[in-house]
Amino acid sequence: MKRSAPLLEMRGVVKSFPGVQALRGVNLTLGAGEVLALLGENGAGKSTLMKVLGGAHVADEGRIEIEGQAITLGTPLESREAGVSVIYQEFNLIPELTAVENIFLGKETTRGGFIDRKKERQRARELFQRLGTEVDLEAPCRSLTTAQQQLVEIAKALAFDARIIVMDEPSAALTSHEVARLFAIIRELKSQALGIIYITHRLDEVFAIADRVSILRDGSNVAERPVDQITRREMIEMMVGRELKDEFPPRQFNPGKIRLEVKGLCRERAVRNVSFNVRSGEILGLAGLVGAGRTETVRLIFGADAREAGEIRLDGNLLAIRSPSDAIGAGIGLLTEDRKLQGLVLPHSVLENFGLPNLERLSRHGFVQSRQEREEFGNYVNVLGIRIPHQEQPAVHLSGGNQQKVVLAKWLARNCEVLIFDEPTRGIDAGAKYEIYRLMNDLAARGKAVIMISSELPELIGMADRILVMHDGRITGEIADARGSTQEEIMQMAVA
Amino acid sequence: MKVFFKKFVADYGMVFVLLLLCAFFSVVTISDQSPTGEAAAAQVAADAKALGPAPLVLIVVGDQPDDAAFAAMLEKDLAALGARVAGVAKGEPKDARAELEGIAASGEKLDAIACTKSAGTWLLFADLKTDFPSLGSPRLLAPHSYRWPNFLKSENLLNIANQIAVIAIIAIGMTLVIITGGIDLSVGSLLALSAVLAARFIRDFAGGVNASAGGMLLACLAAILACGAAGAFSGLMITRFHIPPFIVTLAMMLVGSGLAYTLAGGQSIYQLPDSFIWLGRGADFFGLPNAVVLMLVLYAAAHVLMSRMKLGRYIYSVGGNSEAARLSGVPVRRVLMIAYIVSALLAGLGGVIMASQLKSGSATYGNMYELYVIAAVVVGGASLSGGMGKMPGTLIGAFTIAVIQNGMNLTNVESYTQKVVLGLVILGAVLLDKIRHAR
Numbered sequence: 001m002k003r004s005a006p007l008l009e010m011r012g013v014v015k016s017f018p019g020v021q022a023l024r025g026v027n028l029t030l031g032a033g034e035v036l037a038l039l040g041e042n043g044a045g046k047s048t049l050m051k052v053l054g055g056a057h058v059a060d061e062g063r064i065e066i067e068g069q070a071i072t073l074g075t076p077l078e079s080r081e082a083g084v085s086v087i088y089q090e091f092n093l094i095p096e097l098t099a100v101e102n103i104f105l106g107k108e109t110t111r112g113g114f115i116d117r118k119k120e121r122q123r124a125r126e127l128f129q130r131l132g133t134e135v136d137l138e139a140p141c142r143s144l145t146t147a148q149q150q151l152v153e154i155a156k157a158l159a160f161d162a163r164i165i166v167m168d169e170p171s172a173a174l175t176s177h178e179v180a181r182l183f184a185i186i187r188e189l190k191s192q193a194l195g196i197i198y199i200t201h202r203l204d205e206v207f208a209i210a211d212r213v214s215i216l217r218d219g220s221n222v223a224e225r226p227v228d229q230i231t232r233r234e235m236i237e238m239m240v241g242r243e244l245k246d247e248f249p250p251r252q253f254n255p256g257k258i259r260l261e262v263k264g265l266c267r268e269r270a271v272r273n274v275s276f277n278v279r280s281g282e283i284l285g286l287a288g289l290v291g292a293g294r295t296e297t298v299r300l301i302f303g304a305d306a307r308e309a310g311e312i313r314l315d316g317n318l319l320a321i322r323s324p325s326d327a328i329g330a331g332i333g334l335l336t337e338d339r340k341l342q343g344l345v346l347p348h349s350v351l352e353n354f355g356l357p358n359l360e361r362l363s364r365h366g367f368v369q370s371r372q373e374r375e376e377f378g379n380y381v382n383v384l385g386i387r388i389p390h391q392e393q394p395a396v397h398l399s400g401g402n403q404q405k406v407v408l409a410k411w412l413a414r415n416c417e418v419l420i421f422d423e424p425t426r427g428i429d430a431g432a433k434y435e436i437y438r439l440m441n442d443l444a445a446r447g448k449a450v451i452m453i454s455s456e457l458p459e460l461i462g463m464a465d466r467i468l469v470m471h472d473g474r475i476t477g478e479i480a481d482a483r484g485s486t487q488e489e490i491m492q493m494a495v496a
Numbered sequence: 497m498k499v500f501f502k503k504f505v506a507d508y509g510m511v512f513v514l515l516l517l518c519a520f521f522s523v524v525t526i527s528d529q530s531p532t533g534e535a536a537a538a539q540v541a542a543d544a545k546a547l548g549p550a551p552l553v554l555i556v557v558g559d560q561p562d563d564a565a566f567a568a569m570l571e572k573d574l575a576a577l578g579a580r581v582a583g584v585a586k587g588e589p590k591d592a593r594a595e596l597e598g599i600a601a602s603g604e605k606l607d608a609i610a611c612t613k614s615a616g617t618w619l620l621f622a623d624l625k626t627d628f629p630s631l632g633s634p635r636l637l638a639p640h641s642y643r644w645p646n647f648l649k650s651e652n653l654l655n656i657a658n659q660i661a662v663i664a665i666i667a668i669g670m671t672l673v674i675i676t677g678g679i680d681l682s683v684g685s686l687l688a689l690s691a692v693l694a695a696r697f698i699r700d701f702a703g704g705v706n707a708s709a710g711g712m713l714l715a716c717l718a719a720i721l722a723c724g725a726a727g728a729f730s731g732l733m734i735t736r737f738h739i740p741p742f743i744v745t746l747a748m749m750l751v752g753s754g755l756a757y758t759l760a761g762g763q764s765i766y767q768l769p770d771s772f773i774w775l776g777r778g779a780d781f782f783g784l785p786n787a788v789v790l791m792l793v794l795y796a797a798a799h800v801l802m803s804r805m806k807l808g809r810y811i812y813s814v815g816g817n818s819e820a821a822r823l824s825g826v827p828v829r830r831v832l833m834i835a836y837i838v839s840a841l842l843a844g845l846g847g848v849i850m851a852s853q854l855k856s857g858s859a860t861y862g863n864m865y866e867l868y869v870i871a872a873v874v875v876g877g878a879s880l881s882g883g884m885g886k887m888p889g890t891l892i893g894a895f896t897i898a899v900i901q902n903g904m905n906l907t908n909v910e911s912y913t914q915k916v917v918l919g920l921v922i923l924g925a926v927l928l929d930k931i932r933h934a935r
Contacts, residue, residue, distance in 0.1 A: 304823055328825035342823055345816035347883050356813055356824040363806040370804070410824070 005068030007032045007195040008164050013062030022048040024219040030195040037210035038199045041239050041429030045219040046199050050166050054086035055079035085157030086166040091149050095142035100124045103156045127155040131185050147178040166197040175289040183209050203232050240431045248462035251441040256280030259449040260418050265310035270296040272473040278449040285464025286453045287490050293473040294453045298420045302334040303327040333416035337423040343407045346396040353395050354410045380409035401432030420451045457487040469493035507886050514896045521903035522645040529644045530613035533562040534569045536639040540610050541573035543637050551607035555584045556592045556615045589620045605632040613639050646906050660898035661787040662846040667872040668798045669839030671890045674873050676835045677815040677882025678741035683843040685752030686723045687862030690847025692756045693719035695765035695857025704767040720844035727840020731833040756859035764858035776853030787849050799887040815882030875925040
């Protein structure tokens with residue numbers, strides 16, 4: 001076989017799980033020195049396809065060739081030896097080990113049975129040089145930033161002589177500055193004839209970095225095209241499978257009286273003297289880089305962390321918030337940025353998750369009124385369009401969008417006066433995003449105070465009425481007319 | 497229906513293992529059974545009807561506890577049939593020989609010898625014709641034997657339930673703690689502490705062997721509450737100072753055991769009234785031992801708590817994801833405190849039951865019980881990582897352990913070997929559970 005075969009060729013890959021056909025004969029081709037963007041809504045099969053490639057799942061049917069050679073991928077080890085490296089969203093680094101130790105984990109350089117630390121350090125330095133960057137090699141990985149940990153993962157892939165690197169939403173937790181550096185590294189890898197599969201929900205990035213786009217929907221191929229032959233709108237429509245009018249739903253802005261008032265919030269170096277207020281019917285956006293103190297601020301309002309100083313008032317009444325249950329009692333709800341770790345009890349049913357903050361109301365003499373609970377949740381399932389087979393479905397198996405809707409349902413049922421959304425659309429597909437935007441608008445229209453944190457500036461500009469920009473624990477700027485602002489304007493204040 | 501069955505299998509699949517074990521031990525312990533006591537007497541009396549009018553019958557029994565009841569009942573029944581009872585020989589073959597000699601001397605013909613199963617096998621009766629030709633040829637009437645597993649005899653089944661009641665009751669509290677993602681190693685020591693405290697309170701303050709029911713009740717309550725206080729202390733260490741439950745309850749295990757030995761002065765305290773055994777050995781409800789009734793009531797209550805009540809939901813959510821629970825307004829610390837206090841209270845109750853069963857209090861009680869209790873919970877399907885577990889599952893787990901122990905006792909397996917088998921069975925049960933859930 002001497003014809004120039006593509007670097008990677010997957011043909012007719014089928015994979016089903018109990019009750020779900022995740023992949024229905026998917027094809028994928030990747031050339032050397034190419035960046036292929038893999039797009040699709042949550043549940044479209046992107047992750048499953050990449051897990052087949054990474055050896056985490058075994059395909060039921062299908063053929064995989066690397067440079068024309070048919071291979072079988074049954075375990076992660078076989079994939080690694082075939083030159084495939086998958087960098088998952090949750091990194092596979094051991095937090096207590098240093099960068100060097102993580103890079104060579106499972107492939108230690110030894111001399112006489114002992115680890116040759118000097119040689120390993122030397123090689124690690126070379127790998128980072130290849131990436132054109134540097135990382136503290138001796139610090140435990142938990143002390144590195146997300147971006148640095150990602151670099152360690154990439155270096156690890158190179159250490160294993162990977163020729164195909166899959167990156168699953170690599171930019172999700174990065175600041176825009178870090179994303180730019182990631183792109184530089186990807187271009188570098190490209191020039192070294194590696195093939196990159198790039199999974200993302202951020203369509204801007206597709207145009208910035210990808211050569212070709214492959215779109216999946218419901219476990220099948222929808223389209224595969226060079227990037228310059230497709231528009232943003234076409235991509236969304238192909239992902240969603242229907243025509244999309246707008247990314248953001250229209251809404252009226254009728255601000256009322258001040259509802260939430262925060263004065264002089266302080267906690268260590270993370271939050272320094274933060275004051276602001278939110279009006280009835282208003283969506284307040286909080287912008288800033290990761291680590292600017294946005295999440296920390298709302299956690300103080302919610303009582304999740306103890307504040308050192310500061311006052312919180314709702315409708316003029318001073319609130320004594322010392323724990324989340326105090327905040328919830330006062331009518332404040334928080335949709336956390338991390339659904340899986342903080343928002344849901346994953347192994348439990350969606351019904352129980354829904355009931356959790358509402359049990360005070362839904363129980364009588366300590367007994368849960370399960371009929372009432374079911375009926376209420378059933379209503380939200382219909383209203384929010386949550387796709388679940390039954391209410392006993394464990395939350396862990398749901399897609400990101402459905403999980404977020406369950407979290408939303410539990411707070412909507414609480415009938416909160418103030419709702420705080422921390423990265424409400426992270427990892428959620430376009431269709432579900434639109435519905436969540438609509439719900440936020442609806443809440444504002446009903447006179448609630450809504451706070452929204454987002455790292456996606458277009459989303460903030462599209463949704464918020466007013467934007468506060470944070471940097472280093474302080475509010476560094478305010479944009480009164482969010483819709484009239486630009487990303488550059490916000491970034492200026494965020495890096496100030 | 498199918499969904500219900502599926503869910504049942506997922507939650508309580510271990511019940512099939514338990515049934516399998518029961519079936520196994522039933523098969524291997526099948527043996528000849530003969531009725532004893534009054535039931536045996538009725539059967540023999542029925543046989544005696546065929547002897548003709550006014551037969552002369554000698555009753556022969558051994559010296560087993562049931563034999564006196566057999567003899568008395570049979571004598572009454574035979575009299576009612578119109579038979580003449582020549583005499584009642586109780587004890588050994590020589591007693592029977594003496595009776596036979598007396599009858600032979602009187603010159604009468606003996607129609608039948610009515611005896612218990614074991615007396616019927618005495619060699620004496622095989623040689624009747626040669627030894628006592630003058631008696632004629634008396635028929636030997638003994639209870640019929642039938643084949644039935646020793647394991648399935650009702651006394652044995654009640655015995656299993658009674659034996660496991662203490663462990664099963666403590667396992668309720670352990671299930672709560674394990675569902676929250678913790679562990680309580682102190683239950684065995686608290687059991688001993690409670691038994692010693694209850695016995696001492698009765699001896700020192702309630703009047704010893706003359707204690708009144710009210711006095712005993714107060715003494716037992718005080719002992720149980722003292723254990724509850726120990727549980728509250730553990731809970732406080734865990735929730736306020738974030739010391740891992742394993743460490744806190746390990747320390748409490750040492751403290752509790754040491755206190756129990758100190759308070760008992762290295763002896764067992766036995767100055768208790770006879771009526772104290774009511775809880776541990778009495779059987780006032782449809783023949784069920786009181787401790788078993790108490791166990792069933794507690795399980796029913798715990799099941800309702802965990803499946804229907806707000807607190808139960810909170811306990812599950814704390815174990816499933818305590819941060820998500822806290823951010824949903826669940827009072828996580830309070831929930832953890834409740835779990836450890838309940839676990840300690842039930843360990844205290846277990847100590848009182850055990851003191852009642854053995855009519856004494858000793859610091860040696862409950863040795864290694866924490867491990868059996870944890871084994872029962874784990875075999876019952878609860879996950880040590882928290883958030884998962886069902887009360888009926890724990891009951892099934894406790895009975896699985898009890899059945900294995902009892903079955904091995906019945907089949908004369910040596911006690912050291914029993915430990916090996918029990919260990920392997922626990923491992924196998926959990927392995928099975930894992931395989932089932934991996935599918």
